[in-house]
Amino acid sequence: MKILLVEDETEIGTLVRDGLTSEGFTVDYCEDGDSGMAHATTKSYDAVVLDIMLPGRSGLEILKKIREDHNNVPVIIITARGESDDRIEGLNLGADDYLPKPFYVEELVARLRAIWRRSSDSNMSLLSVGTLSANLMSREVQRSGEAIDMTPKEFALLAFLMRSPGRVFTRTQILEGVWGYHFDPGTNLVDVYIRRLRTKIDLEGESPLIQTLRGVGYKMVDPDNPEPAEKA
Numbered sequence: 001m002k003i004l005l006v007e008d009e010t011e012i013g014t015l016v017r018d019g020l021t022s023e024g025f026t027v028d029y030c031e032d033g034d035s036g037m038a039h040a041t042t043k044s045y046d047a048v049v050l051d052i053m054l055p056g057r058s059g060l061e062i063l064k065k066i067r068e069d070h071n072n073v074p075v076i077i078i079t080a081r082g083e084s085d086d087r088i089e090g091l092n093l094g095a096d097d098y099l100p101k102p103f104y105v106e107e108l109v110a111r112l113r114a115i116w117r118r119s120s121d122s123n124m125s126l127l128s129v130g131t132l133s134a135n136l137m138s139r140e141v142q143r144s145g146e147a148i149d150m151t152p153k154e155f156a157l158l159a160f161l162m163r164s165p166g167r168v169f170t171r172t173q174i175l176e177g178v179w180g181y182h183f184d185p186g187t188n189l190v191d192v193y194i195r196r197l198r199t200k201i202d203l204e205g206e207s208p209l210i211q212t213l214r215g216v217g218y219k220m221v222d223p224d225n226p227e228p229a230e231k232a
Contacts, residue, residue: 002025002026002044003020003046004028004036004043005027006035008051008054019109021179024152024156026180028043036050040065048074052077066094074097076095076096077090078098079101129220132209141201144206146203148200168216168218171190197210209221209222
C-alpha cells in the first residue's frame with residue numbers, strides 16, 4: 001500500500017513513517033498542510049493519514065478538498081485534541097476513521113488494512129502477472145498455485161513492479177517508490193532485493209518475470225502480454 005502521511009510533529013511523523021515502512025508500506029511524508037494538499041491532489045495513494053492541526057492548510061481542509069474532487073481514497077484523521085468536535089467534523093467531511101494521539105503504530109497499521117479491505121473488492125486487492133499472483137490484503141504470494149514466503153520489503157518491491165508490468169523503472173525510482181529514498185545512496189540495495197525476488201518467484205519450468213535493462217533498471221514482464229510498455 002502507498003500511504004500519504006501528513007503530520008507536523010517531526011518526532012511522531014518519523015516514528016509513524018518508519019513503523020509503516022517496516023510493515024511493507026510505501027510512505028510519502030509531509031510536515032505541513034500545503035505540501036500535504038499538493039501531494040493529496042496530484043498523486044495517487046491507497047490511503048491517507050491526516051493530522052488535523054497543521055501549519056498552512058489544516059487536515060480538515062485537505063480532507064474536504066479530497067472529497068470535493070470525488071476522490072474516495074480511505075482517510076484516517078489523527079488529532080491530539082480531547083474534544084470530539086474535530087473528530088465529528090472530520091467524519092462528516094468523509095473521513096473513514098480517526099485515531100486520537102497518542103496511539104500505537106500497530107493500531108494504525110491494523111486500521112489502515114481494515115479500511116483498505118472494506119474499500120477494496122477482491123479484484124482490486126489482487127495483482128496478477130502471468131502465473132504469479134500477490135494479494136495486497138493477505139500479503140500472500142503464489143506462482144502456479146505454489147505459496148511463496150516474502151519478507152515485508154520483498155513483498156513491497158514485488159507489488160511495486162507488478163502494478164506496472166512492462167514499465168521500466170530505474171534503480172532510483174525503485175528506491176523512492178519502495179524505500180522512500182529520494183536519491184541513490186550508491187548501494188546495491190535494489191540489485192540485492194531483485195536477486196532475492198528472482199530466487200523466490202522464478203520456479204523451475206516457469207518463465208522469468210523480472211527483466212534487467214543493463215544500465216537502465218528493471219521491469220516486470222508479463223508473458224501473456226509481451227509487448228513492452230513505454231519506458232518510464
